[in-house]
Amino acid sequence: MLLTRSDIEVVLGEALAGGGELAEIFVERRRTNSISLEGQRIEKVNSGLDQGAGIRLLAGESSIYVFTNDLSLTGLKTAAQRAAAALAEGKGTRRIIRINDAGEAPPAPVRRGEIRDKAAIVAAAEKEARAAGDAICQVMVSYGDSEQEILVANTSGRVATDRRYRTTLAINVVAGDGDNVQTGYESLGGTQGLELLALDKVRELGDRAARRALLLLRAKPAPAGRMAVVMAGEAGGTMIHEACGHGLEADIVGKEMSVYAGKIGRRVASELVTVIDDPTLPGKYGSYGCDDEGTPAQKTVLIENGILKSYMYDLEWARREGKSSTGNGRRQSFHFPPIPRMSNTYLAPGNTHPEEIIARTERGLLVKRMGGGQVNPTTGDFVFEVAEGYLIERGKITVPVRGATLSGNGPQALMAVDLVGNDLGFAIGTCGKDGQGVPVSDAQPTIRIPELVVGGLL
Amino acid sequence: MNPQELVQTGIQKAEEAGADQAEVFFLERSTLTIEVRGGRLETLRQSKERGIGLRVLKDGSLGYAFTSDLSQSALADAAREAVANAGYVAPDHARTLPVPSAIDPSRAQYDPMISDVPISAKIDLALAIERAAFAEDKRVTKSERAAYEEVEYCVAIGNSHGLEVSYRGNFCGGYAWVVAEADGDAETGSGLSYTTRFSELDPAAIGREAGREAVQLLGAKPISTQKLALILPPQAATQLLGILAPALTAEAVQKRRSLFAGRLGEQVASDVVTIVDDGTLPGGINTSPVDGEGVPTQRTALVSAGVLRAFLHNSYTAAKEGTRSTGNGMRSSFKGAPEVGPTNMFFVPGKIRPEELLAGVDKGLYVYDLLGTHTANPISGDFSLGATGILIEKGRFTRPVRGVVIAGNVVSLLKEIQAVGSDLRFYLGFGSPTLLVQPLTVSGE
Numbered sequence: 001m002l003l004t005r006s007d008i009e010v011v012l013g014e015a016l017a018g019g020g021e022l023a024e025i026f027v028e029r030r031r032t033n034s035i036s037l038e039g040q041r042i043e044k045v046n047s048g049l050d051q052g053a054g055i056r057l058l059a060g061e062s063s064i065y066v067f068t069n070d071l072s073l074t075g076l077k078t079a080a081q082r083a084a085a086a087l088a089e090g091k092g093t094r095r096i097i098r099i100n101d102a103g104e105a106p107p108a109p110v111r112r113g114e115i116r117d118k119a120a121i122v123a124a125a126e127k128e129a130r131a132a133g134d135a136i137c138q139v140m141v142s143y144g145d146s147e148q149e150i151l152v153a154n155t156s157g158r159v160a161t162d163r164r165y166r167t168t169l170a171i172n173v174v175a176g177d178g179d180n181v182q183t184g185y186e187s188l189g190g191t192q193g194l195e196l197l198a199l200d201k202v203r204e205l206g207d208r209a210a211r212r213a214l215l216l217l218r219a220k221p222a223p224a225g226r227m228a229v230v231m232a233g234e235a236g237g238t239m240i241h242e243a244c245g246h247g248l249e250a251d252i253v254g255k256e257m258s259v260y261a262g263k264i265g266r267r268v269a270s271e272l273v274t275v276i277d278d279p280t281l282p283g284k285y286g287s288y289g290c291d292d293e294g295t296p297a298q299k300t301v302l303i304e305n306g307i308l309k310s311y312m313y314d315l316e317w318a319r320r321e322g323k324s325s326t327g328n329g330r331r332q333s334f335h336f337p338p339i340p341r342m343s344n345t346y347l348a349p350g351n352t353h354p355e356e357i358i359a360r361t362e363r364g365l366l367v368k369r370m371g372g373g374q375v376n377p378t379t380g381d382f383v384f385e386v387a388e389g390y391l392i393e394r395g396k397i398t399v400p401v402r403g404a405t406l407s408g409n410g411p412q413a414l415m416a417v418d419l420v421g422n423d424l425g426f427a428i429g430t431c432g433k434d435g436q437g438v439p440v441s442d443a444q445p446t447i448r449i450p451e452l453v454v455g456g457l458l
Numbered sequence: 459m460n461p462q463e464l465v466q467t468g469i470q471k472a473e474e475a476g477a478d479q480a481e482v483f484f485l486e487r488s489t490l491t492i493e494v495r496g497g498r499l500e501t502l503r504q505s506k507e508r509g510i511g512l513r514v515l516k517d518g519s520l521g522y523a524f525t526s527d528l529s530q531s532a533l534a535d536a537a538r539e540a541v542a543n544a545g546y547v548a549p550d551h552a553r554t555l556p557v558p559s560a561i562d563p564s565r566a567q568y569d570p571m572i573s574d575v576p577i578s579a580k581i582d583l584a585l586a587i588e589r590a591a592f593a594e595d596k597r598v599t600k601s602e603r604a605a606y607e608e609v610e611y612c613v614a615i616g617n618s619h620g621l622e623v624s625y626r627g628n629f630c631g632g633y634a635w636v637v638a639e640a641d642g643d644a645e646t647g648s649g650l651s652y653t654t655r656f657s658e659l660d661p662a663a664i665g666r667e668a669g670r671e672a673v674q675l676l677g678a679k680p681i682s683t684q685k686l687a688l689i690l691p692p693q694a695a696t697q698l699l700g701i702l703a704p705a706l707t708a709e710a711v712q713k714r715r716s717l718f719a720g721r722l723g724e725q726v727a728s729d730v731v732t733i734v735d736d737g738t739l740p741g742g743i744n745t746s747p748v749d750g751e752g753v754p755t756q757r758t759a760l761v762s763a764g765v766l767r768a769f770l771h772n773s774y775t776a777a778k779e780g781t782r783s784t785g786n787g788m789r790s791s792f793k794g795a796p797e798v799g800p801t802n803m804f805f806v807p808g809k810i811r812p813e814e815l816l817a818g819v820d821k822g823l824y825v826y827d828l829l830g831t832h833t834a835n836p837i838s839g840d841f842s843l844g845a846t847g848i849l850i851e852k853g854r855f856t857r858p859v860r861g862v863v864i865a866g867n868v869v870s871l872l873k874e875i876q877a878v879g880s881d882l883r884f885y886l887g888f889g890s891p892t893l894l895v896q897p898l899t900v901s902g903e
Binding site for chain 2: 049061
């Protein structure tokens with residue numbers, strides 16, 4: 001039990017004593033393990049426990065946030081009193097707060113394992129990557145797991161607990177051939193334990209990262225110009241997340257920084273495009289039972305057959321706009337107040353076989369892995385690096401190319417999508433916004449955009 | 459328990475758990491951030507956090523664990539975990555814990571005024587920043603964010619060699635992002651300043667700077683591609699240091715990730731360039747008696763008159779090369795072992811006033827902001843950065859510019875620095891005077 005019901009009632013009462021409409025407490029305990037391997041040796045193993053509580057006070061359009069890792073009743077009361085004093089309206093009345101029992105979050109049904117098992121996984125990934133070829137000169141592997149237990153309660157009577165167990169494995173491979181140095185990266189993550197990292201899957205991941213680095217050594221510089229771009233399902237949904245998803249977060253919309261502001265019910269994408277955010281997907285990296293404000297996780301259809309249906313809300317933006325929270329109020333940890341965030345965001349599969357999409361493309365670029373990118377949320381303009389790309393010529397995949405970048409405009413690209421595959425590929429990441437990183441996944445089927453600007457090597 | 463007692467308890471528990479040697483790092487950190495918008499308090503964030511990190515050596519291997527639960531049982535758990543973790547790490551003879559050395563406690567910088575001034579006065583200070591921006595010019599129409607911020611910390615470090623040190627420090631600052639509008643154009647300007655003395659914080663100056671920059675950029679347009687000298691004021695030059703800093707650490711050199719690897723003693727910059735890291739700098743935001751593993755801080759000349767002289771070291775990178783730590787074992791939290799990083803790193807100023815530098819430029823660009831510095835390649839030093847600024851013709855500002863790209867290599871740029879101004883200014887841990895860079899190609903339309 002992170003905190004008893006009576007303690008919560010006392011602390012929330014203190015927080016509201018100086019005025020304000022809503023007080024909330026978020027308590028978190030997080031255990032983490034990480035292992036990193038570099039230069040063929042395990043260099044670091046780190047285990048930790050971090051715990052603390054954040055108290056939030058909403059008053060009009062002002063918000064106060066105080067956090068502490070002193071979880072004693074005295075420590076929490078002090079934090080609550082600081083929040084109340086910061087508001088300093090002096091017109092608060094002491095209210096009696098009553099909430100229900102939160103109960104305890106049930107244990108996560110995952111395989112935990114020992115550091116020994118995890119170290120063996122890291123070693124297996126490196127061994128497989130190194131075996132892929134003589135040109136492999138460096139392999140870096142990092143493993144991480146975290147078990148996060150949360151309790152959240154607020155003065156509108158909401159109280160909830162959740163337990164989230166996450167595991168990740170990332171592999172970075174450098175291959176060199178004289179002056180030509182290329183890298184390959186692969187990662188895997190989920191709200192799962194060691195069952196996520198079965199040895200055959202780990203080996204395949206190491207091999208794939210290594211083969212990408214090797215492939216890029218013999219890739220030709222990418223051509224530049226306007227052309228059709230086929231994004232394979234296995235590329236994941238980076239573009240959907242970055243160039244569309246952020247513009248559908250209620251705070252970005254509310255601050256008039258989104259191209260999608262004021263467009264509910266209007267056509268914003270090709271009718272082949274349906275975009276969904278769903279934290280209830282079992283085992284996915286961005287999944288949770290309730291969000292970090294205690295709202296139960298739910299599936300939200302954002303765009304349906306090209307028509308804009310909904311934004312993603314947390315409690316504060318839902319209150320401002322007269323809506324209900326969609327369960328997208330998330331925070332990195334107790335150090336931060338919640339804001340509207342994505343969870344698992346995907347473009348829903350269509351009917352076309354991926355091979356047919358390539359066969360129907362006369363000339364273009366096939367993107368099998370996306371790299372980093374930058375998006376202007378206000379305009380939707382994006383630039384992405386292509387980590388693994390191939391030329392499509394006369395409906396066939398021909399040569400690998402490197403150094404390609406994609407530039408365009410997110411909303412325009414979604415409007416132009418003309419083929420949507422019947423596959424679905426996921427990628428994981430840590431999404432950064434307002435200085436907070438949260439685990440997310442994104443996915444898409446194979447899709448074709450008839451024309452994007454492809455930048456070649458400088 | 460007070461911090462020193464916690465540290466000693468941690469060492470004892472680690473040794474009981476089987477550690478050959480142990481180090482305990484205690485950090486308590488409090489922060490306050492006040493953001494205002496449109497004359498009203500928008501958000502206020504306040505925090506107090508404490509925790510310890512345990513680093514243990516067992517049979518030549520290093521293990522780590524941390525906890526923010528400071529109960530006896532949690533300390534014992536962390537000690538056992540750290541020792542167990544060491545069992546899976548490859549042994550490395552360079553992993554050592556530093557022995558105690560004489561320290562100068564006066565290097566701790568603590569200004570009681572920062573914590574004594576009441577919150578209401580700090581809210582007023584943030585509001586004053588915003589007001590000054592609006593007062594600067596009628597065309598300043600919106601404030602995106604104006605804020606007051608402060609950080610206070612208490613550090614205690616101890617290890618099995620008898621090293622025992624603790625100190626506290628604090629600093630404060632403010633910033634503003636404002637928008638100016640005219641003739642359908644909207645431009646953003648920013649002002650920012652951090653200091654270790656509350657009385658030195660000048661809210662009006664921060665606001666004015668943000669307002670002035672936004673207004674001066676109004677009507678900014680791209681220019682044709684041309685060769686232009688660059689004037690990099692401190693705010694832009696420090697962004698350049700941010701790209702350089704990782705490459706000047708011994709860690710990057712040893713992992714073959716530094717563009718300066720193997721170039722000690724070589725001319726890597728023009729002879730007007732001297733780059734120093736100084737953890738003892740009076741008034742520096744990152745000044746402290748010791749680094750994150752208890753080694754005294756020092757002043758290290760990295761580049762002297764253009765010649766590469768040294769890299770930054772912590773105990774580990776130093777032991778690998780048989781040299782001494784430069785006191786750059788940096789730790790931003792108790793959750794991890796010390797890495798190598800800069801303290802207060804800066805271009806040493808020259809004697810020329812910035813106005814004189816400007817007056818001598820026939821055709822140039824005064825750079826307000828560089829965009830995309832995180833995309834610069836830290837290994838090759840190649841960069842391609844967007845820039846906004848003001849065109850200089852015959853020593854005078856003529857018109858605002860945006861949407862241009864400056865591409866090149868950090869090392870070649872260092873060699874093109876022609877003159878260094880006298881106006882050293884710090885942006886948190888990085889400092890620079892105004893720099894004059896010889897003409898290079900600025901890509902526009």
